[in-house]
Amino acid sequence: MKEFIYFAFKNTKFKIGLTILLFFLILAIIGPYISYYKDPLEYVSMSNLPPSRENWLGTTTFGQDVFTQFVYGLRSTFFIGLFGGGLATIIGLLIGFIAGYKGGLLDDLLMMLTNILIVIPTLALLIIIAAYLPYRGIGIQSVIIGLTAWPWTARAVRAQTLSLRSREFVNLAKITALRPLKIVLEEIAPNMMSYVVMVFILQFAGAILAAVGLDFIGLGPTRGISLGLMMQYSVLWNAIQLGMWWWFVPPGLAITMIVSSLYFLNIGLDEIFNPRLREE
Amino acid sequence: MLRYLIKKLYIYILTFFFAVTIDWLIPRFMPGDPILVLVSRFSGLPESAKVMYGYLIKAFGLDLPLWKQYLNFWIALFKGDLGISIYMYPKPVLDVIAQAIPYTLVVLLPSILLSWIVGNYIGAVAARHRSLDSRMLPIFYIITSIPYMWLGILLAWALGVVLGIFPIAGAYSFSMRPNWSWQFVVDFLRHWILPFLSLFIVQIGGWAIGMRNLIIYELEANYSRYLEALGASEGLIRRYAFKNAILPQITGLALQLGTIVAGSIATEVVFSYPGMGYMLLQGILNQDYFLVQGVFLFIIIGVLLANFLVDILYMIVDPRIRLGLGGENV
Numbered sequence: 001m002k003e004f005i006y007f008a009f010k011n012t013k014f015k016i017g018l019t020i021l022l023f024f025l026i027l028a029i030i031g032p033y034i035s036y037y038k039d040p041l042e043y044v045s046m047s048n049l050p051p052s053r054e055n056w057l058g059t060t061t062f063g064q065d066v067f068t069q070f071v072y073g074l075r076s077t078f079f080i081g082l083f084g085g086g087l088a089t090i091i092g093l094l095i096g097f098i099a100g101y102k103g104g105l106l107d108d109l110l111m112m113l114t115n116i117l118i119v120i121p122t123l124a125l126l127i128i129i130a131a132y133l134p135y136r137g138i139g140i141q142s143v144i145i146g147l148t149a150w151p152w153t154a155r156a157v158r159a160q161t162l163s164l165r166s167r168e169f170v171n172l173a174k175i176t177a178l179r180p181l182k183i184v185l186e187e188i189a190p191n192m193m194s195y196v197v198m199v200f201i202l203q204f205a206g207a208i209l210a211a212v213g214l215d216f217i218g219l220g221p222t223r224g225i226s227l228g229l230m231m232q233y234s235v236l237w238n239a240i241q242l243g244m245w246w247w248f249v250p251p252g253l254a255i256t257m258i259v260s261s262l263y264f265l266n267i268g269l270d271e272i273f274n275p276r277l278r279e280e
Numbered sequence: 281m282l283r284y285l286i287k288k289l290y291i292y293i294l295t296f297f298f299a300v301t302i303d304w305l306i307p308r309f310m311p312g313d314p315i316l317v318l319v320s321r322f323s324g325l326p327e328s329a330k331v332m333y334g335y336l337i338k339a340f341g342l343d344l345p346l347w348k349q350y351l352n353f354w355i356a357l358f359k360g361d362l363g364i365s366i367y368m369y370p371k372p373v374l375d376v377i378a379q380a381i382p383y384t385l386v387v388l389l390p391s392i393l394l395s396w397i398v399g400n401y402i403g404a405v406a407a408r409h410r411s412l413d414s415r416m417l418p419i420f421y422i423i424t425s426i427p428y429m430w431l432g433i434l435l436a437w438a439l440g441v442v443l444g445i446f447p448i449a450g451a452y453s454f455s456m457r458p459n460w461s462w463q464f465v466v467d468f469l470r471h472w473i474l475p476f477l478s479l480f481i482v483q484i485g486g487w488a489i490g491m492r493n494l495i496i497y498e499l500e501a502n503y504s505r506y507l508e509a510l511g512a513s514e515g516l517i518r519r520y521a522f523k524n525a526i527l528p529q530i531t532g533l534a535l536q537l538g539t540i541v542a543g544s545i546a547t548e549v550v551f552s553y554p555g556m557g558y559m560l561l562q563g564i565l566n567q568d569y570f571l572v573q574g575v576f577l578f579i580i581i582g583v584l585l586a587n588f589l590v591d592i593l594y595m596i597v598d599p600r601i602r603l604g605l606g607g608e609n610v
Binding site: 116118122124129209210231234251253256257259267 | 291294295298299302303306418421422424425427428429430433436437440441442448535537541542543545546549550557561563564565569572576579580583584587
């Protein structure tokens with residue numbers, strides 16, 4: 001563990017990724033306290049104001065404060081990444097472990113389901129589910145993203161489990177009559193820990209992008225605000241034509257930076273866990 | 281070879297069946313009553329709301345037993361009956377979609393193919409030089425992290441509004457009607473370039489990363505080392521590596537389709553480009569459920585067809601499958 005931390009703080013990609021991610025995370029946490037306005041949807045100023053001392057990122061067509069919307073939107077983004085990505089990771093892990101370890105008919109069935117869901121575009125599925133929900137919150141949104149994003153994780157985890165299953169130490173555990181659940185949890189899972197962490201990071205990024213896509217086509221949270229909704233509103237109310245860059249640049253920039261920082265973290269971690277990839 | 285195709289077809293048919301079932305299932309078993317939501321717009325007129333409610337129940341066939349509803353859904357599907365659009369009343373959903381499909385395809389197909397070619401090329405070049413690689417890789421990752429619609433918005437703002445070079449809405453000018461005149465084609469291309477560019481650029485990142493990783497992996501493989509030991513030229517080794525690396529990239533094309541389609545939906549919304557994505561947005565905003573269902577089905581059919589094409593391409597390219605020796609996909 002100590003060794004990993006040592007290499008982690010020697011790895012530039014990891015450090016850059018972590019710094020950007022922490023910056024936005026802290027902004028999401030303290031942002032609502034440092035902004036002058038408490039309600040992101042409240043009409044607080046004149047409309048269409050460029051950034052100024054009162055409105056740090058300007059105002060929308062309705063006179064809402066963009067900075068306040070932005071920091072609350074960041075909160076939703078992290079929430080969805082954490083819960084949507086987390087749920088997808090857990091489901092993917094469970095199905096991958098079960099299919100890979102049990103094998104046989106159960107494996108065939110689960111993999112058939114996985115392959116079917118891989119082909120169906122996740123967003124199409126999300127759309128059809130979200131379109132029929134009259135009231136959507138970010139909680140529901142993360143659940144439906146989690147329920148649709150797991151297949152590739154399941155496939156990758158299954159492949160890993162298959163290769164680990166036939167290793168010596170697993171056979172030894174079987175001979176000593178350890179229960180299958182214990183074998184999976186105590187013998188196989190620890191060997192995949194680094195992989196699991198990386199899968200979670202990728203799912204986190206995927207969930208954020210999926211949520212933005214949903215929000216943008218009008219299937220976002222029906223109450224509250226998110227970065228995707230900010231972009232949807234800005235387009236719907238002609239911010240592009242009016243040149244109101246302060247309305248649509250910050251949310252997209254934040255998403256791009258958060259997602260790429262997650263990717264950097266991921267390659268960084270890959271190099272940390274895998275000595276052969278380490279930078280000299 | 282045939283076995284490979286049949287196995288794939290089998291999965292696709294199952295997927296289609298599954299997708300249609302979802303399409304049927306969700307409106308019926310979601311919490312809340314979509315028909316009540318539909319009718320709620322007549323809330324001022326309780327009489328007509330009642331009539332409307334009765335009509336819609338009949339139209340959806342909700343008064344029938346469930347198995348019969350399911351059967352009818354399939355029958356209607358094979359007759360090409362997807363219902364009547366509410367947003368574009370009284371146009372049938374099928375017509376609305378048929379009108380939108382060409383617009384989606386003209387943007388989607390060139391952007392997918394070109395970005396695949398360009399991305400793979402750049403990735404292969406980056407893998408060749410270590411110094412170039414360390415500078416390019418972060419850029420690839422940033423490009424691939426950009427949400428599609430945001431790049432679209434930025435391009436529309438920078439090139440369309442600030443510089444005023446390209447129009448930013450619609451597929452052609454309002455003053456024109458589609459025809460084959462030179463003038464119209466130029467106008468069409470001017471409207472087409474921004475949606476195309478935004479889809480094209482975002483996709484490049486992913487392909488370049490994939491290719492770069494695969495080439496580096498192949499160059500470390502034993503056969504490369506062996507060739508090196510034999511004194512083969514670097515160019516020859518790279519050619520072998522490239523040939524091996526391109527196969528997973530073809531599979532990747534099939535796997536990425538869903539994400540790309542999703543991206544094109546968002547991009548069309550940004551540019552009010554009258555393709556499937558824009559129709560879908562209108563369907564959602566106007567609670568036109570038949571339209572939403574229809575678009576969903578067509579996206580699935582499109583993705584399945586494209587997957588099948590990719591499989592055939594894969595079969596042609598990969599000698600192991602062509603000769604029935606069993607490849608990684610069998």
